[in-house]
Amino acid sequence: MSEKVLMKGNEALAEAALSAGCRHFFGYPITPQTEISAYLAKRMPKVGGVFLQAESEVSAINMVLGAAATGHRAMTSSSSPGISLKSEGVSYIAGSDLPALIINVQRGGPGLGGIQPSQSDYWQATKALGHGDFQLYVLAPSTIQEMVDFVPLAFEVGEKYRVPSMILSDGMLGQMMEPVTLPDSDSATASDKPWAVTGHKNQRQRNIANSLYISTTELERLNIERFQRYDEMKKHEQRAESYLTEDADVTVVAFGASSRVVRSAVNAARAQGIKAGMIRPITLWPFPVDAIQKTIETTKEYLCVEMNMGQMVDDVRLAVEGKRRVCFYGRTGGVIPTPAEVLEQIKTLAGKEA
Amino acid sequence: MAVVFEKTKGLTDAPFHYCPGCTHGIVHRLVGEVLEELGVLGTAVGVASVGCSVFSYNYFNCDMVQAPHGRAPAVATGIKRCLPDNVVFTYQGDGDLAAIGTAETVHAATRGENITVIFINNAIYGMTGGQMAPTTLPGQITQTSPYGRDTATAGHPIRVCEMLATLDGTALAQRVSVDNVKNVMAAKKAIKKGFENQINKRGYSIIEVVSTCPTNWGLSPQESIQWLRDNMLPYYPLGVYKDVTEGGSSHE
Amino acid sequence: MSKTWNVLLAGFGGQGVLFSGKLIAYAGLLDGKEVSWLPSYGPEMRGGTCNCSLVVSDDPIGSPLVVTPDVLVAMNLPSLDKFVDSVVPGGTIIVDSSMIEKKVERDDVTVYYIEAGKLARENEIEGCDNIILVGKMFKELGFCTEESLFKAVDKCVPARKTAMIEVNKNALKIGINA
Structure with missing residues (x-):
């Protein structure tokens, strides 16, 4: 266990993502999440990872979709208006049963709203971050230590149930500093991802990451199957x-x-x-x-x-x-x-x- | 008995759903043949885009990801950044690439994203039933330009290869057609070059295939080919708009 | 008995408000206390007023936003005007009197005036007004141990600016002796 350090919530979360084995970050600038991007822009190249500033939030989340489809731990971060833009991609990620991490450092809304802390994206995060029948695993940290601890948890639970995860933070937690213990580097637990799109090497059936089902009965069957997983999450993953x-x-x-x-x-x-x-x-x-x-x-x-x-x-x-x-x-x-x-x-x- | 023709291993056995006379089938086969000939089927990851070709994930005999409308270049970027040694390609229509996905396309190209893009330009939205596309010709009648595309209100068609050729990250921008045997052979050569560029890490390659849509053009397959020659090719001249392998500047 | 310090540091952007806050927070951390540091952020940081909420406590910290400070460190007049009435009765206000000519009119708070800017100039450590004020606050209130306060400087000064460590420690001493 390393010593306690004083760190901004956004930076601590970013460092935790590296410890959790995330090497692919795709983002777009917006206040008050900026420090996450800036921190990873500095650190990713030093650990052989990818930091990419996309042309839009829409692109960033779709880069996450592509990266997640390959089985890599991928994440994006934004603040409220940017999360709205990501909602299309989040729906596709959920519909393709891919785990990925989305960070929302909330600010006031609606519209451009303000840049001060808010919790007004609760409905969006828990009810409808995009079209269709789906849920995200949503964690709400209240300390900088939780900003750190919830990153590996979000990846692990997301991968277990093959659902996208969100850490719903806010401008206060993102900007404030508190003493925090950072996890040991590369403390990540890897999980098997037989579904990953990595090239079949002529050794297995093709893997397809897809959310399109023209057959009504097939789409219904998949949605029911997905909600059975959600039921399992309701049984085993509640935290308070x-x-x-x-x-x-x-x-x-x-x-x-x-x-x-x-x-x-x-x-x-x-x-x-x-x-x-x-x-x-x-x-x-x-x-x-x-x-x-x-x-x-x-x-x-x-x-x-x-x-x-x-x-x-x-x-x-x-x-x-x-x-x-x-x-x-x-x-x-x-x-x-x-x-x-x-x-x-x-x-x-x-x-x-x- | 000697085998004189064998279907490429680059395609699955699933029968195409495309309309009679549609050129998607030819282009699919060319892509499949190239992937097989380059020996990259095992490492290839294709990205299917929204439009008629969304079902291409059923046809290409490699791992596939289906992207939201217009986002194929972003999805391909995410894949390629995770799997830099795999061959990653997108297969996109004109609405996908040049309307809803213009930003993704331009920025993937200018980043020199090391991917191969197969772009089907048939001047119309096919899957939704024949609406005006960004590449619909001036005066062309579609469901949403029922009096013919009026450039005064609907603007002008985009020439994608010409536009992307201006970007430093583009390695290859070439427009081809599959309206006759000679052009089919040239198209295959261009597609192969597009994939070879990726293997040689040269950056973004786009092969635009001027294509037909008999169903939504309201023409027979033969008439479509003629319409393509008479109307599309004058507006979208075939040719190489940028090629870093022929003395152009590499994005690296 | 458990003790909580709710501190508000306020001044212009560029005066080192956030850095001095970080110094106090780190000193608390090194003493094994609970601490939180919350900056104002956004456009107001650029030339406008900038402030920093600090809590140093023996107990887990609830709200990190200091609304009614026990201690206000005012580094310019707008900040003093804005926050003077929010200080709890019996609280403390430390005023940088090289920046603020006005006197505090309340009689239910203890006010210390220190010409931090002038002291910094005289000692050729211009720009360290903020650290001198922290030194003064330490002298009058003793919110942490002296050892932790000086060790906090080592923690807060970035590696590329190690020359500033001694300068900041000197500024603390000037504030303590003022």
């Missing part, structure tokens, strides 16, 4: 952190950057004698339904805190199944909520005068 939830009257649900704010608010509430707790979804898809349902009996009020107008709150409500009220508090446009604001909400829900 439960913080002081066992006796909590008010359970706050928050992910990523906003979960940091909520942690401060929960601590402040506890200091005032209010039984508050937090569930922090780590996998946004599959959504950690189990962790939430475990708290329904003991929780009186749920509060979902997000840096958007209310997106994950839908999934929390689905998980709670109408058995409890689920309130929402959010800031949007790049505004980061303060612990004091969240504390007010918790106090109101706990029946204490705000």
Whole structure:
């Protein structure tokens, strides 16, 4: 284990990609993900890897498609407007059952929006990053250490189930520095990829990476098969952190950057004698339904805190199944909520005068 | 008994779905023969693009990837950067290459991406039923230019080889046709050169094949060939627009 | 008793706001504390106001965004004006008085005025105003150990600028003695 260093989230994530054996990065400049590209532009040539600045986000994701089809660990990174452009390629990657890593360092939207941190791409990441019936494996880091640790995890789970993975970060996590322990170099675990398009060497059947199926029944069969894999992921890959939830009257649900704010608010509430707790979804898809349902009996009020107008709150409500009220508090446009604001909400829900 | 003709191992046994008189079949066979003759079928990876030729992944007897519309050069770039010693090619139509995928095409060429591009120019969108393409001729009637392509509103056709020949990364830009035996032989020679360039790491090679689409042109196969000669070839003259092996500048 | 320092460093882009923040964060890291460093980013970095949120704490850090600082280091007038009222009562403001003539009008905070720019010029280490201010902050508040503070300089100065290590350490000493 190496010593702790102080590193920006974006750079730490980029370094983690190298340790995870990723040697192919295709990107396009956009704030606030820039440091990922800049870091890999510097490092890739030193480790015999490929850094390519594409002519567009559209091209970058399709280069990832090609690289992923060969069985190599490939990734791209962007921020919200750029991710929208990638959605076509992501759908094809999912439809071709290829694992690949997409990083979204979110900023405010819609449209060109702003460049300050946001979580307003939750719906996009978990419901519809492109056309068709498909899902991504979506991880939401809340610390720089998780920005690092989730990179190999995203590759490994993606390869296990043959699905594209996304790390849904944001401008705050991307730009901030925290102490972090970097993994040993080349700690990657390689997996067998008999499907990889590498040239058949006249020794096997042709491999074809394809998402076109004209036969309705064949396409339906493949979609059903893919959703069976998604069901397996729902069973085995849910991740969440439960913080002081066992006796909590008010359970706050928050992910990523906003979960940091909520942690401060929960601590402040506890200091005032209010039984508050937090569930922090780590996998946004599959959504950690189990962790939430475990708290329904003991929780009186749920509060979902997000840096958007209310997106994950839908999934929390689905998980709670109408058995409890689920309130929402959010800031949007790049505004980061303060612990004091969240504390007010918790106090109101706990029946204490705000 | 002596074998006088044998189908190339470069193609699978799947029967083509192409319309009678369509020249895709001839070009597929030429590509398959070249891959076989160069002994690269085992290392070749083809990229099928959206359009009539999307099903080429069923026909070329090598590993294949099917790309989103227009993105074949980007997909091929990703493959080639991972497998620099494999032979990577795209097979693209005019809508794919010169409309929705113009940026990908131009930038793959200017990067000198070491791939081979087979470009079928038949001046129309075939698979979707005959709409105006970027290469549709002035005055040409299509489903979306029902009064003939009006250059005042629909602009002018793109001459792809001429455009790409201006880029330093392009190793070969050659326009061929398969309208007669002589031209078929010349086309095969050009395709072979395009693949040899890649093997010799010379950069981006594009072979544009001026082709027919009898179904959507509303002509018989024979009439199509004549229409191609009378209308396409004057606008899209056959020839070598750039060839670094013939004293041009190499992208390296 | 656990202690958390919420620090806001603010000035113009180019004054080394982010670097001095990194120095404080690294000193905390070397002391085994939890630390976070969050810069303002975007167009405002270019000539406009630039600020940096720093948290040094014995406990895991929640929000890295410092909204109500315990310590404000103000390196220009717009920054002082913008953040002066956000400092918690009982907090500390360190003012670079070679850049800011104005006096802080609050009486519920402790204010230290230091002519960092002038001291830098006199000691021929121009441009190290920011580090002198960190030295001053250390002297008045002792947010880390002295050993870690100086070791942090070694960690923060990039390899291609090793000549700057001694210059920065000198600047810290000037701030500590001011």
